[in-house]
Amino acid sequence: MSxxxxxxxxxxxxxxxxxxxxxxxxxEPLPMVAPRSVEETCELVRLAAVDKLRxxxxxxxxxxxxxxxxxxxxxxxxxxxxxxxVSHVPDDGTITVEAGVGMDELSARCRAGxxxxxPDVPLAARRSIGGVVAAGESGADRLRFGPxxxxxxxxxxxxxxxxxxRSGGQLVKNxxxxxxxxxxxxxxxxxxxxxxxxxxLFPEPEHELRVTTRASELADALSLARRALxxxxxxxxxxxxxxxxxxxxxxxxxxxxxxxxxxQAALLALWPRANTQSGAAARASSEAASARxxxxxxxxxxLRIACLPLRLDVVAPLVQRALADARVAGAFSLQxxxxxxxxELAAGLSEASALAAFLRSLRATLARHGxxxxxxxxxxxxxxxxxxxGDPASGLDLMRSIQRxxxxxxxxxxxxxxxGL
Amino acid sequence: MxxxxxxxxxxxxxxxxxxxxxxxxxxxxxxxxxxxRQRPAVVLLPRSTEECARAMRILHRERLxxxxxxxxxxxxxxxxxxxxCALVGFARMRDVLEVNAAExxxxxxxxxxxxxxxxxxxxxxxxxxPDPSSQxxxxxxxxxxxxxxxxxxxxxxxxxRHILGLVIVRDDGSILDLSLPSADPLxxxxxxxxxxxxxxFGLATEITVRLVPVxxxxxxxxxxxxxxxxxxxxxxxxxxxxxxxxALEILDRLTIQAVEASVFAxxxxxxxxxxxxxxxxxxxxxxxxxxxxxxxxxHKRGAIDIRRARSAAExxxxxxxxxxxxxxxxxxxxxxxxxxxxxxxxxxxELVAAATRIANDKQVKLANVFHAGDGNLxxxxxxxxxxxxxxxxxxxxxxxxxxxVVAAGGSLxxxxxxxxxxxxxxxxxxxxxxxxxxxxxxxxxxPDGRLNPGKLIPVHVCREMRxxxxxx
Numbered sequence: 069m070s071x072x073x074x075x076x077x078x079x080x081x082x083x084x085x086x087x088x089x090x091x092x093x094x095x096e097p098l099p100m101v102a103p104r105s106v107e108e109t110c111e112l113v114r115l116a117a118v119d120k121l122r123x124x125x126x127x128x129x130x131x132x133x134x135x136x137x138x139x140x141x142x143x144x145x146x147x148x149x150x151x152x153x154v155s156h157v158p159d160d161g162t163i164t165v166e167a168g169v170g171m172d173e174l175s176a177r178c179r180a181g182x183x184x185x186x187p188d189v190p191l192a193a194r195r196s197i198g199g200v201v202a203a204g205e206s207g208a209d210r211l212r213f214g215p216x217x218x219x220x221x222x223x224x225x226x227x228x229x230x231x232x233x234r235s236g237g238q239l240v241k242n243x244x245x246x247x248x249x250x251x252x253x254x255x256x257x258x259x260x261x262x263x264x265x266x267x268x269l270f271p272e273p274e275h276e277l278r279v280t281t282r283a284s285e286l287a288d289a290l291s292l293a294r295r296a297l298x299x300x301x302x303x304x305x306x307x308x309x310x311x312x313x314x315x316x317x318x319x320x321x322x323x324x325x326x327x328x329x330x331x332q333a334a335l336l337a338l339w340p341r342a343n344t345q346s347g348a349a350a351r352a353s354s355e356a357a358s359a360r361x362x363x364x365x366x367x368x369x370x371l372r373i374a375c376l377p378l379r380l381d382v383v384a385p386l387v388q389r390a391l392a393d394a395r396v397a398g399a400f401s402l403q404x405x406x407x408x409x410x411x412e413l414a415a416g417l418s419e420a421s422a423l424a425a426f427l428r429s430l431r432a433t434l435a436r437h438g439x440x441x442x443x444x445x446x447x448x449x450x451x452x453x454x455x456x457x458g459d460p461a462s463g464l465d466l467m468r469s470i471q472r473x474x475x476x477x478x479x480x481x482x483x484x485x486x487x488g489l
Numbered sequence: 490m491x492x493x494x495x496x497x498x499x500x501x502x503x504x505x506x507x508x509x510x511x512x513x514x515x516x517x518x519x520x521x522x523x524x525x526r527q528r529p530a531v532v533l534l535p536r537s538t539e540e541c542a543r544a545m546r547i548l549h550r551e552r553l554x555x556x557x558x559x560x561x562x563x564x565x566x567x568x569x570x571x572x573x574c575a576l577v578g579f580a581r582m583r584d585v586l587e588v589n590a591a592e593x594x595x596x597x598x599x600x601x602x603x604x605x606x607x608x609x610x611x612x613x614x615x616x617x618x619p620d621p622s623s624q625x626x627x628x629x630x631x632x633x634x635x636x637x638x639x640x641x642x643x644x645x646x647x648x649x650r651h652i653l654g655l656v657i658v659r660d661d662g663s664i665l666d667l668s669l670p671s672a673d674p675l676x677x678x679x680x681x682x683x684x685x686x687x688x689x690f691g692l693a694t695e696i697t698v699r700l701v702p703v704x705x706x707x708x709x710x711x712x713x714x715x716x717x718x719x720x721x722x723x724x725x726x727x728x729x730x731x732x733x734x735x736a737l738e739i740l741d742r743l744t745i746q747a748v749e750a751s752v753f754a755x756x757x758x759x760x761x762x763x764x765x766x767x768x769x770x771x772x773x774x775x776x777x778x779x780x781x782x783x784x785x786x787x788h789k790r791g792a793i794d795i796r797r798a799r800s801a802a803e804x805x806x807x808x809x810x811x812x813x814x815x816x817x818x819x820x821x822x823x824x825x826x827x828x829x830x831x832x833x834x835x836x837x838x839e840l841v842a843a844a845t846r847i848a849n850d851k852q853v854k855l856a857n858v859f860h861a862g863d864g865n866l867x868x869x870x871x872x873x874x875x876x877x878x879x880x881x882x883x884x885x886x887x888x889x890x891x892x893x894v895v896a897a898g899g900s901l902x903x904x905x906x907x908x909x910x911x912x913x914x915x916x917x918x919x920x921x922x923x924x925x926x927x928x929x930x931x932x933x934x935x936p937d938g939r940l941n942p943g944k945l946i947p948v949h950v951c952r953e954m955r956x957x958x959x960x961x
């Protein structure tokens with residue numbers, strides 16, 4: 069029996085079966101286990117600790133392309149089979165679920181209880197709540213609700229010592245203990261395996277509208293967006309997407325019917341030739357038309373550029389010019405309210421070294437405007453020269469120290485996250 | 490403290506920045522939890538991040554414990570000095586460094602008083618949302634340390650949701666600048682982790698906060714009830730109906746009487762057993778759409794009257810009563826024990842009633858004034874600290890209330906923090922493994938455990954952790 073077969077046999081003894089996972093399309097496959105309970109998860113982590121094996125925690129694997137290639141890894145541990153709804157108290161507006169629950173199922177569950185689930189992420193059926201929280205993935209709806217980390221009330225996380233530990237709780241307000249859940253949120257599984265998440269929920273909207281209009285130039289689209297954002301309206305999300313012959317703006321409005329209708333009237337007064345869809349049609353077309361959705365499906369390299377809201381008026385045209393100069397084509401989507409710009413590099417810059425040089429230069433230019441650039445689905449060869457998350461952050465030494473204090477033996481594989489964490 | 494060490498600190502901070510005379514140190518021997526007192530060895534009052542860092546380097550070399558302090562209004566003993574410590578206060582760091590109205594943020598020094606930040610933002614049509622009752626005195630630095638709340642956190646969230654960046658002076662006097670504005674943290678969320686760390690990770694000296702537009706319309710209602718249970722039920726109903734006002738506050742009979750007899754008199758009816766203070770904000774349509782069903786709920790639950798503030802002055806007066814409630818309780822007895830627990834919002838009535846029962850059993854004077862919308866109870870017990878037997882009964886009652894709340898799925902604190910007050914209760918809600926993880930993270934920030942030592946983590950866990958290796 070080979071070493072790999074021996075490992076697989078031992079893993080299978082804990083959780084039944086062993087599958088195969090690829091952390092990236094350009095690296096070798098490795099064994100993957102998907103424990104069926106928190107206890108099995110703890111046992112697998114303990115096994116890794118005792119045998120000095122390195123583990124990569126994953127959810128459904130939809131965001132692995134956000135990370136670098138790790139150093140040595142022995143097996144992947146997926147939370148996808150942790151499917152329990154631990155507690156749902158609709159009248160308290162809170163829910164606690166195991167990490168493997170799909171975002172689509174979770175959202176439906178919340179809706180049945182009269183609540184809206186934020187973050188509203190694209191491709192919900194391919195994402196689990198554990199993966200979303202571990203990657204700190206917010207939705208376009210953060211314009212209204214804020215980032216996902218603000219709504220995680222608590223977590224249960226299996227640490228390198230094999231213990232399932234709690235931080236926070238299930239209550240909407242709580243300052244008991246250090247907020248370690250804030251640390252785990254967005255840490256990409258480099259500190260532990262998030263096995264349970266408690267969330268704050270928001271009222272399910274009584275009425276929903278999607279208002280769209282068009283502009284031929286990016287500057288005009290940005291100006292229309294700026295005027296919409298100056299309205300005293302609580303817009304849920306606002307996007308600008310490049311289409312064949314210009315740009316489409318779309319605003320999502322929802323809430324109490326009277327409020328939404330008043331917001332719609334104000335928006336129509338600002339936006340010429342606007343169209344409105346309502347209800348389920350609005351929701352469906354928001355999802356289908358979203359470039360974020362197409363980007364989430366794409367295997368091409370993609371950029372996520374972020375800055376302060378008003379700087380987008382400078383940053384977006386600058387990126388547009390840089391892409392045109394480099395003859396790069398692909399989806400181009402802006403969220404002006406939250407100052408995020410997503411760009412797909414579908415064609416052009418096929419050489420890894422050319423891609424790396426382009427990104428280094430663009431990142432340096434953007435830094436002068438206080439903007440950051442993250443690279444997703446980057447080819448491994450390009451990552452030799454570039455950190456996909458950004459240039460070294462302030463506090464990186466402290467982050468490494470936190471990682472060593474929580475995982476002194478390095479049970480969780482390093483090298484995937486920012487700065488080699 | 491050694492004379493030469495005082496001289497060295499004087500050389501860095503100047504004569505106004507070092508307090509070492511025993512009589513002057515008395516003012517710093519406790520925070521708002523006056524039951525616990527300890528005189529610090531020295532009080533340091535830096536004027537800038539750099540001065541703070543230079544002083545911290547000296548304290549690091551001397552291996553002295555350090556306790557940070559905002560305005561000392563904290564109620565859990567978070568700023569209670571420890572023996573032989575240097576207490577670092579921020580009373581001389583009160584500058585609003587920048588208000589960026591277009592991007593809706595402000596940068597302030599840690600000692601800026603909460604209300605002063607809102608006043609600075611107000612002229613730009615913005616405000617800082619977290620509004621603790623002590624907002625006329627408490628500082629943004631202290632708010633960061635405790636992750637403070639306030640009535641309007643029901644809609645806007647507690648301090649942590651409003652902090653965009655920090656400059657932190659570490660245990661060794663190094664400066665960690667996490668103030669570069671960004672939507673998401675690059676790497677681990679150190680800012681989110683720091684907020685609410687009760688001075689045990691470092692000293693925040695400069696803070697970047699999110700500002701929120703002043704709403705178009707704000708409406709305040711006062712619903713009057715003849716019993717406390719019905720007021721609690723009205724709030725539970727409002728939550729269950731998915732309503733989103735900006736604040737839902739309850740005051741009980743004893744609180745109303747104390748407020749009305751004080752300078753904070755707000756016009757609350759003295760014969761009422763409870764009042765529910767409701768505020769809604771937004772567009773005119775939104776405010777009406779929120780308040781109409783709330784009025785119906787209050788009526789259904791037996792409100793005998795619902796009054797609407799007719800002017801900004803009336804609204805201000807209603808809130809002055811709520812925010813002055815703790816001060817007004819000085820009329821009941823010389824001392825006040827302000828408890829702070831959170832309960833699921835489906836169990837408000839049950840747990841407020843349980844607190845009342847416990848107070849009656851222990852024969853202590855209980856007054857309830859609380860953030861009902863968040864389930865954040867403040868069962869306040871008035872007492873006289875010179876009466877040893879009464880002090881014992883107060884502590885027993887508080888202990889029982891906490892245990893009862895935890896047993897019902899509640900938590901130890903909603904906004905005041907753990908500090909010394911609730912340290913030993915931590916094991917009621919967290920396992921030793923949970924607490925060890927907190928110790929591990931703290932060790933990364935403060936390897937020698939010199940920052941606010943002996944707080945938050947129960948003593949038995951600290952003891953087990955002692956001798957653990959320092960991080961590589």
